[in-house]
Amino acid sequence: MLPLPETLQAFLTDPVIVGDAYLPTHYPAPDRLDDFQIGFRTHGLTGESLASEANGAWHPAWNVIALTGLDDPIFISTAEAQSGYPVYYAPHGAGRWDATQIAPSLAAFARLLAALAQVNEDNAEFERLIVEATGSSNRFWREILDARRDGEDLEESSLDGADFDPADYQSGDLIVSDLGPHKLKVVQVISKSRKMSLKETLALAEAPPxxxxxxxxLQLRRLSEQLEVLGATVKFRSE
Structure with a gap:
């Protein structure tokens, strides 16, 4: 492996995990960068190159530098050293790779991640930092902000005025048997409710129920309703 650029070395040596599944949650060690190219640049079993300059293919100059909580690649192009390595994202599972630039340079991306990690619980400040750094038209960042707003809307739902019966005071577990169509949002709601890290919650959600x-x-009812609104299948199981 060739020596890493100084900015990339620093990025990987001091990784920042903001706590949002759309952002980097998995980083390679600086000396294991090649491992993160498997499935993108190289075939996991044969080791053959998957890179090509064909439209929609993984470009030979692209190198994965992190994965999001959904295992989507965050990458740079070795051909853009003079520009400070702009940072790109592409969702997997689309049958092709379409790069979206998400930061003008690796240094700028690292600064933004560090700032977001400091204000992760303050949605208003989180949004202000993103808009200030990236504008309001970048699709990648808009999806992150939209997911946060959806979460706020769910939290604002109220149980005021509801009638409760004695069964509401039983102790038990809230069981998720199916995550539904919005896995990411379900995971984020559970992560915030249980005060678990995103990584821990993603691991938990990998094996339903x-x-x-x-x-x-009664205490679990709001969480149950939030998850059901997102399409998850949940059930309270008493002790």
């Missing part, structure tokens, strides 16, 4: 939370049924 799983326990999303435990406690009194």
């Amino acid at each position: 799983f326990t999303a939370a435990s406690g009194v049924k």
Whole structure:
């Protein structure tokens, strides 16, 4: 492996995990960068190159530098050293790779991630930093902000005025048997509710059915409703 550019060495040596599944959650060690190219630049079994300059293919100059919580690649192009290595993203599963620039340079991306990690619980400041750094038209960042707003809307739902019966005070577990069509949002809601890291919650959600939370049924009702609104299949199981 060739010596890493200084900015990339620093980026990988001090990785920042913001706590949002759309952003980097998995980083290679500086001396294991080649491992993160498997499935993108190289075939995992044969080691053959998958790179090509054909439209929609993984370009030979692209190198993955991190993966999001959804295992989508964050990458740079070795051909753009003079520009400070602009940072790109492309969703997997589309049958082709279409790069979207998400930062003008690797240094700028690292600074933004560090700033976002500091204000992760403050949605207003989180949005302000993104808009200030990237504008309001970048599709990648808009999806992140839209997901946050959806989460806020769910939290604002109220149970005021509801009638409760004695069964509401039973203790038990909230079981998720199916994540539904919005896996990312379901994982984020559970992560925030349980105060678990995103990585831990993603690992938990990989093998349903799983326990999303435990406690009194009444206390778990709001979480249950939030998950059901997102399309997840949940059920309270009493002790």
